[in-house]
Amino acid sequence: MPDAAAKPWGVHAREVLARSGRLRSGVRDRVIDLLAEQRCALSAQDIEHVLRQRGRPVGRATVYRTLELLVEQGLAGRVEVGEGIARYEPLDPGGDHHHHLVCRSCGRLVAFDDPGLERAIKRLGERLELQIDEHEVLLRGACERCRAPAAV
Amino acid sequence: MPDAAAKPWGVHAREVLARSGRLRSGVRDRVIDLLAEQRCALSAQDIEHVLRQRGRPVGRATVYRTLELLVEQGLAGRVEVGEGIARYEPLDPGGDHHHHLVCRSCGRLVAFDDPGLERAIKRLGERLELQIDEHEVLLRGACERCRAPAAV
DNA sequence: TTGGGTGCAAACTCTTTGCATGCCC
């Protein structure tokens, strides 16, 4: 998730791409801006749809290629929530990260972070003979909206 | 993972299916037996290949239908490690569960369990306004074999 | 001008579905 207090993610992303020798382009700018607006992950198709709705249609292949590039450069993360679709989200350059809950009722993806969980995973890595480079926690259940529909 | 000390998973699975009014069949028996042998998850294609190698070719559709049935009945679990392929593993009737590490070098899936991790997730559910029905933890890194190749 | 970027369409992979045939009870 972008850290608004420091440098906006979009700016950071463009800098990293420029530094890696990539040309700047309209499509990449639009994809980056769209991701920068998000609080959570979007699928490639979401991105294609939104950009089309905004009157800036983009080729599907280009969306995938741009996302691949962002992931390669460590700018975006790929989240797999199952069902065979990948979602992408901006990654905090500071290294902070979070996990997701997929709501069974509304399908919404809710982000959260939890130091206790991080600690448990760190200890686990020490306990086992494993080297853990990355971890992903996915919860399935009901989000706060769907859990207490009457309260809303 | 099957609990060998109690009733073998394969026996349990056949009983559950029979109780739910399903016909017994050769293909289902073979898929159940193959899963029962495994220490960890297999993909639908793995299953198809192994059964073909054993001289008992099975239609792809039937494999998927059988796996779907096992998941429906709570007998098997679907593990999504990304890359768009689903893997299936026998589920301990006792409710015990574990998580996985995908090895970056050899692609092996290693199962592990960790009470600390379970506790952290339980607390997390209490802390947030979320109802957590299920959780999945996926680690990526190096398994013990690939981490210390010289030691083996 | 030139090499990277883009879009279209076709290819690919994993999975699901339709339908005729086969087998269990």
Next chain:
DNA sequence: GGGCATGCAAAGAGTTTGCACCCAA
């Protein structure tokens, strides 16, 4: 005999690739 189970092939969904055209530097 009746219905579920099976297999084949075709359909689907998401993603990747090939290739000709376009644009930024």
